[in-house]
Amino acid sequence: MIRGLRKLYLILLNIDDNHPYLFSFVISLSLVLYIIFRTPSVDLSSADLSNSNDTIQFIDIERMSAPKRIVKKQISTTEGEVTAESTDRAMGTNDDANAVDISFYPNVAPPKPVGRLKKIYPKSAREGGIEATVTTEILIDINGKVINVRIIGIRLSKSVPLEMGNVYNRDFASDAKKILLGAQFSPPIVNGKRSPIKMELPLKFKLEDL
Secondary structure (H helix, E strand, O other): OHHHHHHHHHHHHHHHHHOOOHHHHHHHHHHHHHHHHHOOOOOOOHHHHHOOOOOOOOOOHHHOOOOOEEEOOEEEOOOOOEEOOOEEEOOOOOOOOOOEEHHHOOOOOOOOEOOOOOOOOOHHHHHHOOOEEEEEEEEEOOOOEEEEEEEEEEEEOOOOOHHHHHHHHHHHHHHHHHHHOOOEEOOOEEOOEEOOEEEEEEEEEOHHHO
16 A cells, blocks of 8 residues: 555656646636535425525505594684694595595685684583593585584593493584584685685584583
8 A cells, every 4th residue: 555655656746747837727627626525515495494584474455444633623612713732534435536635735724613613512521520622524505504513523621431431422412513503714725716625624622612
């Protein structure tokens, strides 16, 4: 075996003398082949891919709801004054297909009540010391008369038990409709002509106004 190694050494030495770069090429090639065939490959299984921390969420456009709009018009139940407080607006419908929703027309001045609104306050809420803001959507005809009232939401001034809260909400909703239904507003003008409109109108019930 020693004789065989010596013979191989002399052969390589002879090659190196005749071709000085061939020996280095053979060594480099051997090293490259070793790396290619001996280095373990990376095997990505389907299980590895399914355990990724990144998740993909698909959004159903048809089920997405429009964002809430904000209006800054609130009217006192006694004086008809506009305040600066804001409230969330919910998208709604009305009974007149030709009515214009002025929330989509920022350049249209909303009609204002003619005179004072009715002074009504729920007896149950008055005795319980409860105030509220009742957000309504009203339908006004071309003459400025409120012909339909829809209750969108009621916010009480303080927390109450569920049973009493239902009573207060019912009474505030009833009185809000009594106040607004048939009320007279300035005739609504859209694009230079009278037009039926719908608009959101929050009513503020305050004990100090009694």
